[in-house]
Amino acid sequence: MGTIGMSVIGIGGMGSHHASYIHAGEIPGLSLAAVCDTNPERVKWARESFGDSVRSFEDADALYEAGVSDAVLIATPHYDHPALATKAFERGLHVLIEKPAGVYTKSVREMNEAAASSGKVFGIMFQMRTVGAYRKLKDLVDSGDLGEVQRTSWIASDWFRSQFYYDSGSWRATWGGEGGGVLLNQCPHNLDVWQWICGLPKRVRAFCRFGRYHDIEVEDDVTAYVEYENGASGVFIASTGEAPGTDRFEIAGEGGRAILESGRIEFRRNRVPAGKFSRESRKPFAKPEAWNCEVPAPGGGGRHQDIAKDFAAAITDGRTLVAPGEEGIRSLELANAMLMSAWTDSWVDIPFDDDLFHEKIKEKIATSKYKKPAAGDTMDVDGTF
Amino acid sequence: MGTIGMSVIGIGGMGSHHASYIHAGEIPGLSLAAVCDTNPERVKWARESFGDSVRSFEDADALYEAGVSDAVLIATPHYDHPALATKAFERGLHVLIEKPAGVYTKSVREMNEAAASSGKVFGIMFQMRTVGAYRKLKDLVDSGDLGEVQRTSWIASDWFRSQFYYDSGSWRATWGGEGGGVLLNQCPHNLDVWQWICGLPKRVRAFCRFGRYHDIEVEDDVTAYVEYENGASGVFIASTGEAPGTDRFEIAGEGGRAILESGRIEFRRNRVPAGKFSRESRKPFAKPEAWNCEVPAPGGGGRHQDIAKDFAAAITDGRTLVAPGEEGIRSLELANAMLMSAWTDSWVDIPFDDDLFHEKIKEKIATSKYKKPAAGDTMDVDGTF
Numbered sequence: 001m002g003t004i005g006m007s008v009i010g011i012g013g014m015g016s017h018h019a020s021y022i023h024a025g026e027i028p029g030l031s032l033a034a035v036c037d038t039n040p041e042r043v044k045w046a047r048e049s050f051g052d053s054v055r056s057f058e059d060a061d062a063l064y065e066a067g068v069s070d071a072v073l074i075a076t077p078h079y080d081h082p083a084l085a086t087k088a089f090e091r092g093l094h095v096l097i098e099k100p101a102g103v104y105t106k107s108v109r110e111m112n113e114a115a116a117s118s119g120k121v122f123g124i125m126f127q128m129r130t131v132g133a134y135r136k137l138k139d140l141v142d143s144g145d146l147g148e149v150q151r152t153s154w155i156a157s158d159w160f161r162s163q164f165y166y167d168s169g170s171w172r173a174t175w176g177g178e179g180g181g182v183l184l185n186q187c188p189h190n191l192d193v194w195q196w197i198c199g200l201p202k203r204v205r206a207f208c209r210f211g212r213y214h215d216i217e218v219e220d221d222v223t224a225y226v227e228y229e230n231g232a233s234g235v236f237i238a239s240t241g242e243a244p245g246t247d248r249f250e251i252a253g254e255g256g257r258a259i260l261e262s263g264r265i266e267f268r269r270n271r272v273p274a275g276k277f278s279r280e281s282r283k284p285f286a287k288p289e290a291w292n293c294e295v296p297a298p299g300g301g302g303r304h305q306d307i308a309k310d311f312a313a314a315i316t317d318g319r320t321l322v323a324p325g326e327e328g329i330r331s332l333e334l335a336n337a338m339l340m341s342a343w344t345d346s347w348v349d350i351p352f353d354d355d356l357f358h359e360k361i362k363e364k365i366a367t368s369k370y371k372k373p374a375a376g377d378t379m380d381v382d383g384t385f
Numbered sequence: 386m387g388t389i390g391m392s393v394i395g396i397g398g399m400g401s402h403h404a405s406y407i408h409a410g411e412i413p414g415l416s417l418a419a420v421c422d423t424n425p426e427r428v429k430w431a432r433e434s435f436g437d438s439v440r441s442f443e444d445a446d447a448l449y450e451a452g453v454s455d456a457v458l459i460a461t462p463h464y465d466h467p468a469l470a471t472k473a474f475e476r477g478l479h480v481l482i483e484k485p486a487g488v489y490t491k492s493v494r495e496m497n498e499a500a501a502s503s504g505k506v507f508g509i510m511f512q513m514r515t516v517g518a519y520r521k522l523k524d525l526v527d528s529g530d531l532g533e534v535q536r537t538s539w540i541a542s543d544w545f546r547s548q549f550y551y552d553s554g555s556w557r558a559t560w561g562g563e564g565g566g567v568l569l570n571q572c573p574h575n576l577d578v579w580q581w582i583c584g585l586p587k588r589v590r591a592f593c594r595f596g597r598y599h600d601i602e603v604e605d606d607v608t609a610y611v612e613y614e615n616g617a618s619g620v621f622i623a624s625t626g627e628a629p630g631t632d633r634f635e636i637a638g639e640g641g642r643a644i645l646e647s648g649r650i651e652f653r654r655n656r657v658p659a660g661k662f663s664r665e666s667r668k669p670f671a672k673p674e675a676w677n678c679e680v681p682a683p684g685g686g687g688r689h690q691d692i693a694k695d696f697a698a699a700i701t702d703g704r705t706l707v708a709p710g711e712e713g714i715r716s717l718e719l720a721n722a723m724l725m726s727a728w729t730d731s732w733v734d735i736p737f738d739d740d741l742f743h744e745k746i747k748e749k750i751a752t753s754k755y756k757k758p759a760a761g762d763t764m765d766v767d768g769t770f
Contacts, residue, residue: 150627153540157637162662165669207590207610207618213663223618225592225608233592233608235620242535242637243659244675246644252542252627259631274628277547278598284550290629 004094004315005033005069009060009084011042014098015075016049018304022073023050026305029312033069036060060084064091071121071315073308074098077171078178082107085325089118096123096311099188101328103179104361105336106354108329115325122325123311128189129196129323130306132298133260137251138197140258140267140295147255147273152198152234158245159186159238166216170372173216175364181218182238183208183335191331192323194236198251200330201226201234203349208342213241217370224338236338256290267293389479389700390418390454394445394469396427399483400460401434403689407458408435411690414697418454421445445469449476456506456700458693459483462556463563463570467492470710474503481508481696484573486713488564489746490721491739493714500710507710508696513574514581514708515691517683518645522636523582525643525652525680532640532658537583537619543630544571544623551601555757558601560749566603567623568593568720576716577708579621583636585715586611586619588734593727598626602755609723621723641675652678 008019015037023032034055035046043056057063063072064087071094074084082102085095095115101124102108115122128134140146159182171177178184183191206224213220220241226234239245248261254276256269270277270288277288310322336357337348343360393404400422408417419440420431428441442448448457449472456479459469467487473480480500486509487493500507513519525531544567556562563569568576591609598605605626611619624630633646639661641654655662655673662673695707721742722733728745 151542151622151624153622155538155635157536160659160663160672162666162669162671163664164667168669205590205592207612209616209618212616213660221618223610223620225610227592231594231597233594233606235608235622237536237538237620239536241659241663242642243655243662243672244642244653245672246635246637246642250540250631252631257627257629257631268629270628274545274626275598277628278545278626279548281547282549284547284553286547287545287628287630 003029003031004071004312006030006071006073007034007036007063007069008032008073008075009036009063010074010076010080011035011037011046012039012075015073016042016045018073018075018308019046019050021305022308023054027308027312029316030308034063034066036063060087064088067091070094071096071311078103078184082111085111085122086114089114089120089122092118092120094121094311094315095325096125096308097325097328098125099192099328099331100184100335101325101332103184104354104358105329105332106358108332109354112326112329121311121314121321123307123314123321124323124325124328125304125307126189126192126323126328127302127304127307128193130301130303130310132301133263133265134193134197135301136265136295136297137249137258137260141197141251141253145255145269146251146253146258147270148230149198149228149232149251149253150274151232151252152194152250154190154194154235154249155237155246156187156190157237157239157242158247159240160243160245161186161214161240163214166214167372173214173218173220174370174372175217175361175368178218179361180335180339181210181216181220182240183219183222183338186240187238187335188331190236190238191334192327194249195330195334196327198234199228200333200350201228203227203347204334204337204341205347206338206341208339213239217368219339219342222338224341265295265297267295269293388414388416389456389697391415391456391458392419392421392448392454393417393458393460394421394448395459395461395465396420396422396431397424397460400458401427401430403458403460403693404431404435406690407693408439412693412697414701415693419448419451421448445472449473452476455479456481456696463488467496470496470507471499474499474505474507477503477505479506479696479700480710481510481693482710482713483510484577484713484716485569485720486710486717488569489739489743490714490717491743493717494739497711497714506696506699506706508692508699508706509708509710509713510689510692511574511577511708511713512687512689512692513578515686515688515695517686518648518650519578519582520686521650521680521682522634522643522645526582526636526638530640530654531636531638531643532655533615534583534613534617534636534638535659536617536637537579537635539575539579539620539634540622540631541572541575542622542624542627543632544625545628545630546571546599546605546625548599551599552757558599558603558605559755559757560602560746560753563603564746565720565724566595566601566605567625568604568607568723571625572623572720573716575621575623576719577712579634580715580719581712583619584613585718585735586613588612588732589719589722589726590732591723591726593724598624602753604724604727607723609726650680650682652680654678
């Protein structure tokens with residue numbers, strides 16, 4: 001078969017990066033068919049960069065109407081992901097979306113239904129699922145080596161952003177433009193990997209601080225406590241105001257403890273599971289003998305190209321995706337639940353009422369008094385994701 | 386002047402240890418004058434261990450009445466600390482109490498008033514305040530090197546205890562006997578060092594699990610979120626059910642980040658404070674240059690003897706104590722607030738209503754249905770504190 005023609009909708013910071021590596025032939029089986037952006041400057045940039053062989057549009061409907069590709073990669077601001085994806089599925093296109101899946105679960109659920117009806121390949125750009133260390137952590141949990149999970153904690157405060165960053169785009173860090181802050185923009189990866197490895201909790205109690213470190217209206221600092229179905233507890237901490245910041249993911253289980261920090265997994269394995277030891281020991285202060293295990297974790301992974309390749313291969317040979325699009329709703333449920341818990345100063349169960357959250361975010365947009373100092377240009381996203 | 390005669394009230398696991406090193410002459414200026422325990426077996430042990438030169442009593446009032454010492458070290462179950470200390474102050478004795486200061490702040494506040502009226506030296510056995518690494522962390526905060534504190538977190542889950550431990554004493558881990566679990570028994574040190582270095586928060590939202598890992602009625606697993614007056618946030622996690630467990634204390638400030646784990650301080654210092662950098666940078670993804678600083682921290686410290694020596698020296702030369710008894714109320718306020726927050730499933734401000742907590746703990750005792758399987762003997766506390 002020939003190559004799969006891919007259109008990239010939204011060629012701002014992220015989308016232009018995707019378009020570039022596809023156009024450069026880095027993804028076997030995938031070719032750049034078209035790009036689309038509502039900003040004429042970006043379209044001009046695309047024409048200059050990719051030449052006439054790549055079609056360009058200023059309107060997604062026109063792109064869809066032209067029928068120029070087999071698949072789309074949607075890299076617009078978050079709000080537009082579900083509607084654009086739904087339209088693509090209706091056109092019989094395969095869809096790869098940038099994270100987060102959307103801003104509120106109601107629209108994402110509708111997108112997931114459209115995807116299921118279409119039978120097309122649906123992926124989401126959760127490239128961190130290809131990182132060797134995360135895959136190995138998941139392996140330790142799934143295999144049972146860590147035993148029943150008792151506590152999870154992720155301090156993900158290594159997302160420092162300057163005020164300049166927030167001032168650089170009119171949609172950034174506003175309820176109307178992004179629908180959230182650190183949870184929606186910086187942390188979808190963390191939230192996805194967290195739930196991918198440890199599962200979704202059953203309830204959330206979160207503490208979000210809005211504009212704590214920056215002149216913005218959305219959250220730039222979050223601490224969330226969660227409880228899982230099996231009785232385990234968890235903590236998630238995120239911030240764009242801390243430097244140097246921390247990125248430390250810890251999972252405590254009956255079988256031991258695993259910590260991922262600075263790219264290194266530390267796994268201490270109990271010779272006897274903690275609960276069994278507690279019940280059987282006749283010593284008050286003893287604890288299970290624990291072995292420091294050097295766990296081999298494959299390096300590499302974590303590149304956008306890894307997910308794009310996986311997506312292309314799934315279209316070609318029907319394989320299961322590393323990051324199925326339908327799972328994008330899970331990290332969004334976490335993010336939405338955290339915001340709703342902070343707004344209501346109370347517990348939020350998962351799943352929660354989609355409509356209620358949708359009402360609340362509309363209210364935030366309607367009552368927003370925040371005015372952006374200035375709209376900026378497309379940012380170079382080198383060094384971020 | 387001659388030596389200070391010290392009586393030790395309560396010679397169970399902890400008190401017999403104190404009595405032994407004092408009797409062995411390890412504390413300059415201090416001699417063991419008497420011991421007291423309501424358990425005749427322990428009094429017998431003391432006679433056999435210390436001989437006739439050390440007076441022994443089965444009743445604290447009799448000890449006080451006999452006027453055999455200048456100071457007392459109170460190492461009874463927690464509930465009795467305030468009443469016994471108050472009586473000692475009324476007798477004009479210097480007092481050193483084991484932690485926690487008591488079980489509820491109401492009685493501790495009364496003890497503090499009695500101490501103040503007496504003018505006697507009042508210390509509390511917070512020997513971790515003498516640990517070099519903690520002193521250095523405090524130095525980094527107090528000196529301003531860490532800058533304004535933004536977030537604190539202490540994962541103190543390295544308190545594994547077997548069911549046998551809990552079954553080993555009839556007073557252990559009951560509302561009536563101890564008045565709490567991991568917060569009252571294992572964590573007074575963590576809570577004290579935390580507040581000693583970072584200050585008391587202004588409000589607490591905690592999640593305590595009661596008998597999560599053990600057949601007990603009190604909390605053996607806690608996650609608490611706190612907010613400080615300056616806007617900083619904090620998390621405290623404690624457990625007696627996890628193995629191998631974690632002991633990691635992190636402080637994020639404008640000036641950098643300090644982590645104490647495995648006895649080692651990691652201090653990364655921002656060349657420019659985070660907030661100033663955020664306001665002034667013209668780069669969206671840059672963050673302050675941070676220097677890994679090797680901070681010398683004196684080793685040693687952390688022994689009970691360090692606090693006993695400090696106490697003796699304060700009596701002799703009037704120096705300020707490393708751990709003044711009056712400050713014992715602070716970690717207890719934290720522990721009480723965490724319990725009350727969990728009981729009421731809501732925020733608790735600090736300071737809270739002493740009387741309300743007292744009512745609640747009395748209610749827990751009155752409605753306790755828990756029966757201990759068997760009462761045990763005095764435990765050897767080697768390897769713990």
